[in-house]
Amino acid sequence: MDKKALKAFAAAIDEEVNAENFDEATKSKIKEELGEVMKKFDVHKFWVDTMKETAKHKDISNMYGVDMSFVLELDSDNLSEEDISRITAILAAMKKKEDEKYAVYMERQKAKRASLNFLPMNSIELIFNYGKSPAPVGSKFGGKPDVCTQFEWPHTFFDPDNDPEYEPEPLTFACQINLEEAAAYDKDGLLPKSGMLYFFISPYEDTCWEDEGNMFRVVYHNGDLSELKPCEFPKNYLEEFIFPDTLITFNSVESLAEEEYDEECDEDTGDETRHKLLGYADYIQNDILVGYFDEPLEWTLLFQLDYIDRSNIYLMYGDGGKVYYYIKKSDLAKCDFSKIYVEIQCY
Numbered sequence: 249m250d251k252k253a254l255k256a257f258a259a260a261i262d263e264e265v266n267a268e269n270f271d272e273a274t275k276s277k278i279k280e281e282l283g284e285v286m287k288k289f290d291v292h293k294f295w296v297d298t299m300k301e302t303a304k305h306k307d308i309s310n311m312y313g314v315d316m317s318f319v320l321e322l323d324s325d326n327l328s329e330e331d332i333s334r335i336t337a338i339l340a341a342m343k344k345k346e347d348e349k350y351a352v353y354m355e356r357q358k359a360k361r362a363s364l365n366f367l368p369m370n371s372i373e374l375i376f377n378y379g380k381s382p383a384p385v386g387s388k389f390g391g392k393p394d395v396c397t398q399f400e401w402p403h404t405f406f407d408p409d410n411d412p413e414y415e416p417e418p419l420t421f422a423c424q425i426n427l428e429e430a431a432a433y434d435k436d437g438l439l440p441k442s443g444m445l446y447f448f449i450s451p452y453e454d455t456c457w458e459d460e461g462n463m464f465r466v467v468y469h470n471g472d473l474s475e476l477k478p479c480e481f482p483k484n485y486l487e488e489f490i491f492p493d494t495l496i497t498f499n500s501v502e503s504l505a506e507e508e509y510d511e512e513c514d515e516d517t518g519d520e521t522r523h524k525l526l527g528y529a530d531y532i533q534n535d536i537l538v539g540y541f542d543e544p545l546e547w548t549l550l551f552q553l554d555y556i557d558r559s560n561i562y563l564m565y566g567d568g569g570k571v572y573y574y575i576k577k578s579d580l581a582k583c584d585f586s587k588i589y590v591e592i593q594c595y
Contacts, residue, residue, distance in 0.1 A: 353534075360538045364545060366505035370435035371527025374423075377495040378558065385444070385473045387430065387498075389423040390491025390561065393446055394476040395469070401482045402448045402465040418482040419448035419465055420489040422553060422563075423496060426473065430525065433500040438526055438548070440583050443470040447551055449563075449571060451486050466550070466573065466585040491561050503527025505537075521554035529572045532593040536572060540591070550575045550588065566594025 374387075382388040393399075403416035425445040439445075450463035469476070481490065505528050522530055529536060529549050537544040551573040556563040565571060574589045 353539075357535055357538050360544075361505065361535060364538070366528070366537075368505075369503045369527045369548075370433075371501050371503035372430055372433045372525040373499040373501050374425075374523040374525065375497045375499060376523065376556075377497060378561075380495040381493045382495040385426060385476050387424065387426045387496040389494040389496055390421075391493030392478040392481065393421050393424050394444070394473075395446075395479045396471060396476055399467075399469075399479060401479070402467065403482075404462055417451065418485050419463070420451045420486070421481075422447045422449045425496070425525070428473075430498055433498040434526070435500055436526070438577075438580060440468070440470065442473075443468060443583075444473060444476065445469075445585070447553070447573070449553065450565075451489055464571070464573065464588070464590040466575075466588050468583055468585045470583065488562070491563070494561075501527075521556065522552070523554050524552050525550065530570065532568075532570060532595060534593075536574065536591050540589070541574075546576055546578070547574050547589075548577050548580065549573070550580070550585075565592045569594030 376389055382391075385394045402419045404419065405416060423446075425447075427440050427443050427445060430439060431441050446467040446469070448465040448467070452463070501524075503524075503526070527549060529552055537547060541547050549572060551571075553563075553571040553573075555565065555568050555570070569592050572591050572593070574591075575585065576587065579585070579587055
């Protein structure tokens, strides 16, 4: 049993409980009950792993969705029925309180969205043609990026865990967009008309769910594409993130701010995922525009990358998660892709 992780986990729970609007007597009772049951956790590796992740992120929300797992994992040896009943009741009470706060938050978001009067936008749907290779310097997912001789592979620039021995790690190459190929589908004229846009993603499934350029990056090449050559992968690049070259083609579609996304399979491709440039995101949880930005109308979705679960390509954040890249409209107009905001949402 990792005692250090257990101690950190207990501290994280204390912090979360103190943040809630419980009176002192209730806070004390919750901590006492959790403390008693936690003493019996050391025989369950499942919960050791959960503790480590929870302590790392200072957040016990991971526990909300695993009440049944808790019961199934801890209904043996060292835990009595009373133990299980007590801790499950505590978690249920805390989840109810969180759900009530979330409902209020969503109502406020809805009202804010209505007041902003978002107008329909054009969105560029990215069609991943699995099994088809792109032409040289063409738009594609996976493979090696086609780059200029001055290209420097993006790496993480800080360590979220503050490890003194941490070394920057190469980000995963996701896709490149030949902007001349995409221009005909950019009805609102928001993207550069030429050049290459590269999207890099985190190499870790359990990455930060909000990011401002450390684990996710956008690189723009504004030059002659005929000079670009495939780039070798850097040292320490994770082999499981070397994806096969996949041709990307485009389609122009209208995007609405409150459009409900039907996840039925596409009739032509058999694909149930949606990747796109511009427009409004297909949110899984909350509306990022109204929920995160102080001035939502100043920002726009740049790129939405959906999960991929195929025999030769596996890209997954959480449970069927989507990655959303946002950029200020003023920065997009200047072709400045250095200050993006990225968020991941999953089911």
